[in-house]
Amino acid sequence: MGDRLAAALLHHRRRAGLTQEALSERSGVSVRTIRAIESGNRPNPQLASVRQLVTALDLPPHTQSELLAAATGAPEQVSPVPRQLPPDVVGFVGRADELGRLDAMLDSVDREQSAVVISAVAGTAGVGKTTLALHWAHRTADRFPDGQLYVNLRGFDARGAMVEAAEAVRGFLDALGVPPRRVPVGIDAQVGLYRSLVADRHMLVMLDNARDADQVRPLLPGTAGCVVVVTSRNHLASLVATHNAHLLPLDLLTVADAELLLARRLGRGRWRRSPAR
Ligand SMILES: Nc1ncnc2c1ncn2[C@@H]1O[C@H](COP(=O)(O)OP(=O)(O)OP(=O)(O)O)[C@@H](O)[C@H]1O
Ligand SMILES: [Mg+2]
Missing domain, CATH: 1.10.260.40 (lambda repressor-like DNA-binding domains)
Known part of the structure; x- marks a missing residue:
């Protein structure tokens, strides 16, 4: 002891x-x-x-x-290591350049020791932002011994069910093992507790489908050590300005990758027999 x-x-x-x-x-x-x-x-x-x-x-x-x-002399506290990522997409194709750029962003963590390193994956609806970010997050899981936090912010949910930052922070506190009775009242105190809890840890925080920078800001850790990946249909330019976020604009899959994806989804034989080919 x-x-x-x-x-x-x-x-x-x-x-x-x-x-x-x-x-x-x-x-x-x-x-x-x-x-x-x-x-x-x-x-x-x-x-x-x-x-x-x-x-x-x-x-x-x-x-x-x-x-x-x-x-x-109390037994060592086993604080939970959150593993909140949804499963990786089966049959991921392409995006080698973008994965390389995200890897490079991760390497810059060691250099930018004073900042939270943020990557903002932006692009049009359905282009594959969430899929790319999730795939990369799974690939790099071993770089984050303290785990991964994930929230789907539903910024563009057709039913209008956008997740407020306060709700997302409470979800993170729960994942970090804070019992409900210890969650402080008020968003500022909750954000403060969240930032204190992640301050000393190496975690990946994935903020998926964000509407804008305002929705994201309270969920950003306050100190270096954590890496944040945000996906959004918006370009989150203000996050680039205020937090030096690395912007990764995402375009459509290349034709070859799109064909590969279709072939995998439909089954190679059916795709070949398609009259459109
Ligand atoms: N690289 C890829 N490999 C395999 N499947 C992909 C890839 N990119 C996208 N998809 C498929 O395309 C669909 C839409 O992708 P995704 O949800 O990632 O788009 P998004 O850009 O996040 O959309 P939104 O703007 O609605 O958030 C998903 O079903 C996903 O499985
Ligand atoms: Mg998405």
Whole structure:
């Protein structure tokens, strides 16, 4: 138990760029105590001291709970790893260039450490935006050890059933293991909690079928580490301007790919016998 706390405190103090002395000054906990905890010589420190340290390190809520659990010897919290992606499309065809561009966007994550990296897949109705984004998300699942969040925002639903950002955030909180009684009242607090929970994680967030940038904005994580893929019939130009989103305009499948898709869907024999050929 002491080892777990020791390792966690050392990790988070160094990550915050603080010496033991600086953390002591900031938290009011003596250097001796910090040193003892970090060396594993104080397996049962006073919980109040750990709270002071956690506050001084300004850690997101789930990391705070992990440290406090380590200090009390509570079993390690298994926070759920959400896997919300709908299934990949069977018989995906083409889009090699676009998949390559999405991969390149992912590689830029390491370079753009200070920003949430967003890719906005835009194009006309039914052109294959959702299918492309989903296929790519499945292909790259192993790059996101903390899982994937997905919401269909229904921005262009013919029945007008657009999903409000507040509803989407509550869905994400649920997927992140927040019990309903702990969901704060009010959209701002809910968004704040959502952003704190994803702050330390490497997750893919897929915001599918968005109407516009306003619907998307509250669902964007606040810090780097997460990658967001938005699909929309609109070009989401303001997201490009405000969040430096990488825009990926999607055109129709090439004729060869469309034929391949039809052949797969209809069965190769039927497609060949078609009078249109
Ligand atoms: N690359 C592809 N390979 C195989 N099937 C595809 C591909 N692209 C699109 N499809 C098929 O085309 C249909 C429409 O695609 P999709 O739902 O992705 O379009 P969309 O651009 O997201 O549409 P909307 O604007 O309504 O959101 C789906 O049934 C999907 O299976
Ligand atoms: Mg779609």
